[in-house]
Amino acid sequence: MTGDRTDVLPSIGDQHASTTVIPAVPAVPAIPAAPSGPPVPTTASLEAERVSAWFGQRKVLDRVSLEMPAGRVTALIGPSGCGKSTFLRILNRMHELVPSAALAGEVRLDGQDIYAPERRLTDARKAIGMVFQKPNPFPAMSIQDNVLAGLRLTGTKIGKGEREGLVEESLVRAGLWLEVKDRLKQPGSALSGGQQQRLCIARSLAVRPRVLLMDEPCSALDPTSTRVVEETIQQIAADVTIVIVTHNMQQAHRVSHQCAFFLAAHGTPGVIVEHGPTDTIFDNPQDQRTSDYVNGRFG
Amino acid sequence: MTTMTPSPTTGTPDPIDPATGTAVPQTHLPAYDDDAPPPLPRPGLGKPSPDERFALIGSWVAGAALAWLLTQRLLPLAGLPWFLISWFVVGLVVTGVTAGITGGMTEVKDRVAAGVITGAALVTGAALVSTVVFVTMRGWRAALNLNFYTSDMSGVGPKDNFDKGGILHAITGSGIELGIALLITLPLGIGTAVFMTEVGGKFATVVRTVVEAMTALPSIVAGLFIYTVLIVALGFPRSGLAASLAIAVMMLPIIARAADVVLRVVPGGLREASLALGSSRWRTVWHVVLPTARPGLATAVILGIARGVGETSPVLLTSGAAAFTVTGPTDGVMNSLPLFIYTNVRSGEPQAIARAFGAATVLLALVLVLFVVARLLARPRGNRPTLRARLAGALAPNRAAR
Structure with a gap:
């Protein structure tokens, strides 16, 4: 990031460099396997470079580059349909779940491309966790099993004593421990919406991701739960790099260190109009459209 | 406007601004009249008065x-x-x-x-x-005798009284045939459903169409199929195994189709959440999709069993009817409840017909028990009360009455 100034990306017209759909990704050296078991990982920076995305023939993102520094909170803001969520899902390879989806560009976790052919899809998703818009705890599992679901689902074995420690630690980090410590065996679906969302955060944290992606995590929650989730975000931000998509300007202002403003003009793919430190984006943006958006004049 | 505008909801008038003469907008606090009669529920449809x-x-x-x-x-x-x-x-x-x-x-x-x-x-x-x-x-009258459940029909004539002979051989046969059929159809049926919902693609559409068409397969055709393939072409004898296979042909599409419907309503968000944790698709199906759909899957299996237990025509062609107890699925002819009912009702002897109805009663009871067991299995695991707690709950009102 360049000091206090935001970076305005060049408009699309002047770049005719052809972007090609990946099949040939430059080979990168093999990455040391993600630490198995629960040694606490260090935070990692995430870099997207010239990412373009398609759904079928429709291009939804055009050469988006963004650096998400380690241990900070990056907020993606912008009106609906501008490709923020698509961009977020590209960051942990959830984009390719859609059969017609295609992608170009690179996403680097600590300098290593997660789309490199020799990297396993599941390793990328283990290192880069995700919290969804709608709380989705597994209904067939208890609160404790929900927290441990990531280990079970990735085939990670840990001892019984460690397991209890991990459940407590994850729930404490997600700010849910005090509310549920006496009923860990109850089904996760019995919790309130805000608690369910924090349970989902705890579930993501239990596999010790290095980056946590959040797709509008508070849009289905009431203001009180939203505040608790925001506090959680601020507390875990020291250990985990966070990228959050939000429609709520105040929330972006409150929780993030840096902001990226996405915009898709009518019928064109989404681009980043401007990105930089949150305060600068809100108080002194360079682009008129950013200024209009953060002040609620459109979108 | 010179008068004060009374608020329609509370009756407190809006104050008038003396400078302009217009009402000043303000909020209202609800007022309660303590002397008013208590509220009465309105009469309505579906709530008849005496x-x-x-x-x-x-x-x-x-x-x-x-x-x-x-x-x-x-x-x-x-x-x-x-x-x-x-x-x-x-x-x-x-x-x-x-x-x-x-x-x-x-x-x-x-x-x-x-x-x-x-x-x-x-x-x-x-x-x-x-x-x-x-x-x-x-x-x-036939079903009330204890020997009806403990002995078979070997050496018992159609005119013999109810204190001789029973349907043990038919019950065992039905149990064995159904057990083998379930062993085949349970993994295959749920596997088919998993393929149709989780893998998808063009071929899944074809499979779905075939499964749906097979649901309407006349049961005699399933019997004929096993009869021609196993008994005529391959030369196996009529046996319980052949009957199980014929029943399996009938049960498979029912289980696959019902399970398909159940798996399709598992929210996609759960699959996404699992995949986002770094899970493989197989583990997602095994640990998330199937447990979530467990109650529905149990119902699907019960539907299949209920269909299989009453099938007569596939069994008629493939198993043969023995009057004695056979426990080996490949040991030749084996009787089963539907077949026992069929042969005895046709015999014309009043005693045999009564035995057939006795066996039909047992068959009905068996299906009822199966359904109860399935409903119990289908309860969500987390908040299932223990048997003791439920018994205590059931007995509590009696205690109170005493």
Whole structure:
């Protein structure tokens, strides 16, 4: 990031460099396997470079580059349909779940491309966790099993004593421990919406991701739960790099260190109009459209 | 405007700004009148007052009397069926008229519609209950003897009394055949459903179409298929195994289709959440999708079993009917409950027919037990009360009464 100034990306017209759909990704050296078991990982920076995305023939993102520094909170803001969520899902390879989806560009976790052919899809998703818009705890599992679901689902074995420690630690980090410590065996679906969302955060944290992606995590929650989730975000931000998509300007202002403003003009793919430190984006943006958006004049 | 505008909801007037003479907008705090009469629930449809309930019962009694007069005294329509039909029609008319006396058109429509629906429900219920009652009535004499469950029909003639012979061989045969069929169809059926919902693609559409078409497969065709392939072409003897395979052909599409429907309603968000944790697709299916759909899957399996346990024609062609107990699935002819019922009902001996109805009673009870077991298995794991807690709960009211 360049000091206090935001970076305005060049408009699309002047770049005719052809972007090609990946099949040939430059080979990168093999990455040391993600630490198995629960040694606490260090935070990692995430870099997207010239990412373009398609759904079928429709291009939804055009050469988006963004650096998400380690241990900070990056907020993606912008009106609906501008490709923020698509961009977020590209960051942990959830984009390719859609059969017609295609992608170009690179996403680097600590300098290593997660789309490199020799990297396993599941390793990328283990290192880069995700919290969804709608709380989705597994209904067939208890609160404790929900927290441990990531280990079970990735085939990670840990001892019984460690397991209890991990459940407590994850729930404490997600700010849910005090509310549920006496009923860990109850089904996760019995919790309130805000608690369910924090349970989902705890579930993501239990596999010790290095980056946590959040797709509008508070849009289905009431203001009180939203505040608790925001506090959680601020507390875990020291250990985990966070990228959050939000429609709520105040929330972006409150929780993030840096902001990226996405915009898709009518019928064109989404681009980043401007990105930089949150305060600068809100108080002194360079682009008129950013200024209009953060002040609620459109979108 | 010179007067104060009274607020319609609270009666407190909005204050007037002396400078402009217009009402100043302000919020209102609700006021409660403590002397007002207590609120009464409004009368409404579906909540009959004692008066209306009396009119309703009276109408149907009047309908019965009128119908009796019509059919048994005035018209040449003697007999119970005509009485019931005219009771229904006359009762509807009387209900409509009495409703019209006290209420409007809506009440008339409500009562008549309620009468029609209740009548339809009673007819459906009566059909079900009469089936069970009829079978039990004709079979209870045979089914009440203990030896009916502990011995088989070896050395027992069709005219022998009920204190000799039983259906142990048929029960064992049914159990073995169904067990083998379930062993085949459970993994295959749920596997097919997982393929259709989780893998998808063009081929899954083809499979779905085939499965749906197979649901309508006539059971005699399934029997013929196993008969020609296994017994005629490959030269195996008629056996319990062949019967199991024929039953499996019938059960597989039922289980696969019902499980497919169940798996499709598992929210996609759960799959995404699992995949986002770094899970493989296989682990997602095993640890998330299948456990979430467990109650529905149990129902799917029970549907398949209920279909399989009563199938007669595939068994008829493939197993042969033995009068003695056979436990080896490949040891030649084996009897089963539907087959026992079929052969004995056709024999013409009153004792044998009673035995067949006794066996039918047992078959009905067996299906009932299966359903209860499936419902218990299908309970969500997390909040399942223990057996003891449930017993205590069931006994509590009795204790209170004492």
